[in-house]
Amino acid sequence: MPTYIIETKELTKFFGKRNVVYNLNLKVPKGAVYGFLGPNGAGKTTTIKMLTGALKPTYGEIKIIGMEMPRERVKIMRNVGYMPERPLAYDDMTIFEFLVYMGRLLGLPKDKAVNQARELMAYTGVGRLAFNKIEELSSGQRQRVLFASALMGDPELLILDEPTSNLDPLGRMEFIGKILELAKSGKTVFISSHIVSEIERMCNYVGLIKDGQLIEQGKVRDLAKIESTDYDVVVSDNEKLLKFLRDKIYVREVWEEEGIVRVKLDERFSEKFFLELPAFLASEKLAIKLFKPHTSPLERILMKRFNMGWKNGEQ
Numbered sequence: 001m002p003t004y005i006i007e008t009k010e011l012t013k014f015f016g017k018r019n020v021v022y023n024l025n026l027k028v029p030k031g032a033v034y035g036f037l038g039p040n041g042a043g044k045t046t047t048i049k050m051l052t053g054a055l056k057p058t059y060g061e062i063k064i065i066g067m068e069m070p071r072e073r074v075k076i077m078r079n080v081g082y083m084p085e086r087p088l089a090y091d092d093m094t095i096f097e098f099l100v101y102m103g104r105l106l107g108l109p110k111d112k113a114v115n116q117a118r119e120l121m122a123y124t125g126v127g128r129l130a131f132n133k134i135e136e137l138s139s140g141q142r143q144r145v146l147f148a149s150a151l152m153g154d155p156e157l158l159i160l161d162e163p164t165s166n167l168d169p170l171g172r173m174e175f176i177g178k179i180l181e182l183a184k185s186g187k188t189v190f191i192s193s194h195i196v197s198e199i200e201r202m203c204n205y206v207g208l209i210k211d212g213q214l215i216e217q218g219k220v221r222d223l224a225k226i227e228s229t230d231y232d233v234v235v236s237d238n239e240k241l242l243k244f245l246r247d248k249i250y251v252r253e254v255w256e257e258e259g260i261v262r263v264k265l266d267e268r269f270s271e272k273f274f275l276e277l278p279a280f281l282a283s284e285k286l287a288i289k290l291f292k293p294h295t296s297p298l299e300r301i302l303m304k305r306f307n308m309g310w311k312n313g314e315q
């Protein structure tokens with residue numbers, strides 16, 4: 001088994017004379033949730049397109065699960081779930097047809113593709129839209145379908161390009177829970193984003209890219225020295241939220257301070273928080289007004305390193 005599930009050496013891409021990605025040495029260990037973080041135009045999508053074989057590098061090497069990209073692309077992509085940034089092109093298909101089709105492309109027998117499509121539609125929250133055409137979906141619903149499609153075939157590695165950009169706050173929270181859950185089941189996840197707080201919540205590794213160059217890579221803990229997992233939450237009825245959170249296994253402490261519910265999570269079970277909270281808020285019809293990490297050391301570090309403003313993107 002290779003040490004790194006994704007490994008690149010001096011990965012470089014020119015568009016004409018323009019150098020968009022330069023000398024990238026990515027190292028993504030097995031089982032990592034790796035956040036590929038950089039501002040708009042930094043080269044994230046270009047890198048991901050090279051990793052998935054959609055774009056040929058100008059030079060450099062790429063190894064995915066120990067295999068060479070692009071030489072072994074077909075074999076590699078059977079083990080990789082890819083969620084592109086751009087919307088789906090299969091506008092005429094229903095969600096169900098699309099997912100079964102994607103399963104068949106991966107070589108799944110029809111009954112298996114059908115079963116997986118059903119399971120994943122439920123898992124990603126688009127079950128009731130199964131027979132809607134893709135052209136009829138909202139951008140957030142399309143993003144859920146893309147996520148379901150990336151999970152078809154139970155891939156070992158997920159490569160997700162800005163997977164939450166069209167999701168609402170509850171959808172984002174659910175997504176974080178799912179990524180943590182998938183990581184627990186042993187999958188390796190590579191996620192590009194420019195939303196620092198989101199990366200901080202999901203990822204244990206991070207690579208920072210700016211102007212096509214990797215300026216930092218390593219464990220989030222080492223980079224940011226995050227000591228605790230604290231969140232600030234405000235909903236339309238904080239009392240109800242406090243009552244709900246008080247006896248939960250994933251909550252170490254919870255209290256209200258100046259109208260804000262402060263939660264300290266037990267990291268061992270934090271995915272439960274992200275999965276159960278949205279379901280609770282929806283069932284109680286509580287509106288969410290604020291949801292953010294109490295402190296964001298990674299964000300402060302990034303501000304310094306990039307010496308620029310950074311879109312937080314959180315509500």
Ligand SMILES: Nc1ncnc2c1ncn2[C@@H]1O[C@H](COP(=O)(O)OP(=O)(O)OP(=O)(O)O)[C@@H](O)[C@H]1O
Pocket residue numbers: 015018020038039040041042043044045046047194
């Ligand atoms: N086909 C292309 N031809 C020329 N330039 C390109 C091409 N594709 C991307 N670029 C340029 O390469 C740079 C990096 O683009 P890329 O899409 O990889 O950035 P990104 O980090 O994914 O940005 P964002 O967060 O906005 O999606 C940008 O300046 C972009 O204009």
